[in-house]
Amino acid sequence: MRRICFVILLTSICFAGMGQGTQGTATRTIFAYGGGFTKQFMSYVITLTKKDNPKICFLPTATGDNANTINSWYSACEGLPMRPYVQRAFVxxxxxxxxxxxxxxxMDAIIVGGGNTLNMMAIWKAQGIDTVLKKAYNKGIILGGGSAGSLCWFQGGTTDSRPKDLSIVKCLGFIQTSHCPHYHSEPLRKPLYFDNILQGRLSAGYAIDDKAGIVFENEQYVRTVAIDDKSNAYYVSVVNGQIDEKLLPVTQIIK
Incomplete structure (x- = not known):
């Protein structure tokens, strides 16, 4: 009788452990959009958290924790069902x-602002913020941002972080492709992105217009969303020695 009870108890523990392991597996989510944060993008981030009144933190590192940028963040969040926070790096x-x-x-979500990508990456590394963001990603905290705040999640891409010319910057690599924000709003971005991929300086990757965004889950492309019907995202690669620009379908217009 004792042996039977022990077997039943052991079986129950094993099944309970299996259930906890399944439930405990977090979905790693990144929402990368091409330009700056807007009220529409923040509304969409709220839906991604799947929580009521989520805590969403803004990282303004790329502008040196600029006060105007922080004020713009709070303005974009005003009236939305969320609790906005700011994490400064200059502390x-x-x-x-x-x-x-x-x-x-x-936090339930972390949003990274635009600015100088190169300086931001250096500060994050010095402060250990890059490691914390990796922990947040693995924990299932939603990560997002536009411009420098979208580029940072990829292997790298082109940046205006240095004087004179656009140059290549290496980033966190949570998404193992390259990335190009401001795809059609800044004329030099697209041809330079094509050339860098064609010459092998950058891997194939995702290009996003300012008012469009891409959701990735567990490092896989899931969907493209946009604020209007003129903004898009693309997958750019090399096929038979030529650039192949594949338009990704927009599945949702964010109101």
């Missing part, structure tokens, strides 16, 4: 009682 121990990890891993 002091005397004024910040929590670590970057404690703050960021308590």
């Amino acid at each position: 002091a121990s005397s004024t910040d009682s929590k670590s970057f990890e404690e703050n960021l891993l308590s």
Whole structure:
């Protein structure tokens, strides 16, 4: 009788453990859009969290924690069913009682702003924020952003972070492709992206117009969304020695 009870108990524990493992597997989600944050994009991020009144944190590192950028963030969030936060990178121990990890891993979503991608990546690495973002990604916290805030999640792409010319920058590589934001709004972006891919300086990747965005889940393309019917996203690669620009269907217009 004791042996039977022990077997039943052991079986129950095993099945319980299996259930917890299945439920505990987080979906890794990135929402990359081509330009700056807008109220429409923030509304969409809220839906991605699948939570009521989610905590969403803004990282303005690429503009050096610029006050105007932070004010624009709060304006974009005004009236939305969310709790907006800001995580500055230019901080002091005397004024910040929590670590970057404690703050960021308590969020439901993290949005990265535009600006100087190269400087942002250097600061993140120095502060260990890059490692925290990887933990957030694996935890299932929604990651997103536009411009530098979209480029940062990919292997790399072209940036205006240096004087004179657009140049290549290496990024976090959560999505193992290249990326081009501002695809049609800045005339030099598209031809340079084509040339870099054709010459092998960049891998194939995703190009996004300012008012469009792409959702990735577990490093796989899921869908393209847009604010209007003129904005799109593309997959750019080399086929038979020539650039192949594949238009990705827009599945949802964000209101």
